[in-house]
Amino acid sequence: MVLVWREFQPIAAIATTPSAAKILQPLTQTAGATLWIPNSLTNVEALHSTSLQVYHGSLKDHLTEIWHQHQAFIFCLAAGAVVRLIAPLLQDKSRDPAVVVLDENGKFVISLCSGHQGKADQLARAIAHSIGATPVLTGASSALKLPGVDILGVPFGWSRGEGDWTEVSAAVARGELVQVIQEAGSTLWQNHLPQHPFYFGFPEYTAAHKEESVSPKARIWISSTQRQFSNESDLPKVQWHPRVLWVGIGCERGTSRKLIETAIEQVFRKNHLAIGAIAGIGTIDLKADEVGLVEFCRDRNLPLRTFRAEILRSVTVPNPSNVVEAEVGTPSVAEAAAIYAAGEARFPEVSKLLVPKQIFRLEGQPGAVTVAIAQSNLEYTGRTGCLFLIGTGPGKLDQMTPAAQTAISQADAVIGYSLYIDLITPLLRPGQIVEALPITQERQRAERAIELANWGLTVAVVSSGDCGIYGMAGLVLEELQAKGWDGKTPGVQVFPGITALQAAASRVGAPLMHDFCAISLSDLLTPWEVIEKRLKAAAQADFVTALYNPRSQTRTQQIATATEIFLQYRDPKTPVAIVKSAYRQDEQIALTTLDKLLTMSIDMLTTVLIGNQSTRTHADWMITPRGYLGFDNENC
Template identity: 65%
Template sequence: MSQFLFQSCAAIALTPRAVQILFPLCQTGDVTLHIPSSLASEITPPQGSQIYESSLKDHLTAIWSQYRAFIFVAASGIVVRLIAPLLAHKTEDPAIIVIDPEGQYVISLCSGHQGGADQLTRLIAQQLTATPIITSASTSLNLPGIDILGVPFGWQKGQGDWNGISRICVHQEPIQVIQEAGSTLWQKSLPTEHPFYFGFNEEISFKGRIWITPTSRRFAPSSDIPKVQWHPRVLWVGIGCIRGATQEQITTAVQQVLQKSHLAFEAIAGLATIDIKADEIGLLNYAQSSQLPLKTYTAEILKTVTVPNPSHIVAQAVDTPSVAEAAALSAAKEYGEAVLLVQKQVTEAVTVAIAQAEIEYTGRTGYIGLVGIGPGNITQITPAAKTAITQADVIIGYSLYTDLIQPLQHPAQIIESLPITQEVQRARRAIELAQWGLSVVVISSGDCGIYGMAGLVLEQLSVMGWDGNTPQVEVFPGISALQAAASRVGAPLMHDFCAISLSDLLTPIEVIEKRLEAAAKADFVTAIYNPCSKTRIQPLLTAEKIFLMYRDPLTPVAIVRSVYRQDEEIILTTLGKMLWSHIDMLTTILIGNSTTFFHENWMITPRGYLKNE
């Protein structure tokens, strides 16, 4: 699944069975299989495996800093003893995952939140069709981890008592949340029972406080309640400088302005300046060392920006009355409404101004997964589709479908359910969030490319001038309704077949009738989608009439409603009696061809093999 799957993982195998279990993971991501030389002499190591001669204890010590995660197939006690001397702090330790020797369970052992072990455990379990074991207290309460709350949005952690606030959260004691900036999407996906209170309320005795702000606050060690701060990246720093200004001068100037204004460096989204400074070595080095993007604007653009402190001297020098203020506002306006938070501050070599954007900069490349969830039963979803759903920041779909995949969801995810008639809105919302930098999956029942959302999202991207790369897009096929219905009644699709939707919301009824006649006349086995609704019955009556013009009334027909779901209903009948059955929008109809027949409640369309014997 592109770069979003397993990244920089070491898989440790000590037995032939462990190699079998881990091998599929090595085919789907950046996972390196490590095998002792003694085992390598017994089996043929998979291509790309790392063979080590030393003890596993020494080998782990040697490679510990090279990987973000370690996946063991072994007893958890053995793993605990091996990694104990190597663990430092949960903010630094790699994710540790343990798979039992039979591959039935995947355990998040260490660094569940910040190291990503909980999420990786879910992904691996989906790949292996195993059971994930996650013991994080917040997960059991269906709450997002406080220490990873802002990760999808690119927020940076500030100072605070993170262990203390996590403990308060787990105990479900009241926590005050003061959010001054950044996305509030995380709030909308909280469970009904959660410990967070937003804003101020003097009647509640809060046991903890979370600040989500660009401001840098100093918390006293002796504070009566634990406090933490997340910093959304909403600050754009405009910089003007003399030719040859050094990295040190720029660093000092920015730090001084931040300190004076009580703003957090972690809240900086990026830097902005005039395009003639794009080759300024000191500025480039500062941007690179700070890992901040640098945006540049022409004088023509900057001179159109209204600023509080224009300068005639600057205008004479660079053809615009403002560089720092205008550049900061120009960059911030690319992310919604902008306000000049700090007017230009001038030093001997550097001028600094800071604007705040409405929307934070995530620093991530967005992703859209177009996922077919099959007929609705979790067991009928492909492992790749399950993995795509599990790893997503956001799941978008029709409410019925998001409910069907609820077991695959986890507390940190944002679920957006829109009505069945709002397909275009779903597509545009997915694109909007992906362009912002989130990982989004759009789910469709059946196969997403057959009357699903895949075509609509791709079509909408093409209208917007999509370059084919950003955001990244992947399509995950699912078992289509016609396949699922066919599997429940036998083998009706063994010869040429077609699918026709009777919905005339997007296709003129004249076109539908033409296709029905062509399919009936050509003797195709025909799958009918969207046969009728409470207000749309005529197209189904027309379909029956057309098929009876070319098919025998005794032609076998299967009517399958809510296939593979709890209220599944299957009726085997004939074309002449088709309309005697209960049919609605959850129904798929399979009309046989001239050779289709029933045998002991099985619907069969011969391929022709027996005729050639």
């Protein structure tokens, strides 16, 4: 099962006819779905899959049995029939699985139920890209090209708080003004919105609304504060809680889980902080096996970070204790651990101590616990990030693999050179973070992608052609290696694409039918002496040769030198293809010969294909025979 589909697992695909089963069957491999068919289809020879399961009896009864065991359901069945089947099983959109319906021709993929929180919209897009179908999304946010209010913070691991989510979402759908007050968490989501009904900050109207004093019709709070909304207010409000609060804990040996939980809840209630904003727990390493603390973190699904005494001793705190220092070797546990954890163990000085230490005991419960709270500038996502290294091919969408298209559409963030981002714009979805960097900033792109992936996002790094051939895959993997990557976290998946030499060759015929090589003439990352040595070896060995990056505005001599080298070993009339921007709108193709190569228009978007001694042209096509039979091979 590839990383692209991991957020939808486990997936059940339901087919009741042979044709429906054939349409869904590929998803058992690409998406890791389990295909369920009725007993009546077991004799259909075309159905074969290790993920094939058979149900007996009615489909309605079977769905009742497996409904709560799956995150997503894919039906190839009439939409009306699906509605009747699942209606008794639906409970709440925050808990219902994604439900997607395909027609029996496999042309349309309908997001039927739990489009936002269940991710049916995302699943429909993924399936559509995978099988070449059209996604049908009926939600208002999709039409507005906006992320759903109720899934806004999901990529960043935010906790959904209280509020009237239905009415706030409705206000966005109506295009009404919605005030956003963000006091914590990443603002990346704000930078990639189309024209939208949001405005940010506390004023009732901003510069954009000076002429008309417009009051908001809804409000979104993004904060670590727990707000109590008045029932008398007509303004619908919701709150997201970024996980920015680190709770420092010091406790006596044997302190109960209940005491720890009670103490934390009391501190949060007293200081009007949201429990959902807790990022994790920090303490001294002596408490790594403290049963009550371990159980609390396990039950709340919180990370427990422990630090050595010498580390905690280095943190400046407002309330040090000589007694604590004599006991465990540091004057502070709770405050120091909160500050250090909130500073991501690298920059404790950037974290903010919100609540100084407070000591709690509870009658009838063993032990004592000390609680302190610090706020981090960066939220804890609670997610394992991954990197999709994607080759987009020549740039035309129908030349991209379905897997690459699916990966781009599913990523939280997409990073690449601005030209390549423009070419894949139709694949982007509302709410994605899109960062386009200049052509010379390849290493910065790699570093940024790794930074976001280490934070917990799924990041697509796009290259033209194949990402592993003069693309970003090598740079990203090099950077990961330099940072001590364990090979697993963040996860990495490479999606190959049609590289420039293949695209160029396809436009002129079959010039690569015999041994060939590729050489980049850019000396930004490779010394020219090395490039020149390779040019001589390729020319002398009679390889069909593809030249990448042949000429730029400031680098003009390299193509001239390369031509001179090849003329030393090749016939001047050797066929040469000049292909610029293959498969793009400004595509240009020319066939010439080696002695006339320098008279042609060549730039950085051009691929040059130099034939071998047997390459020929015929009626504007370039052909290299599969063998050398019949040719004089003395000088080969």
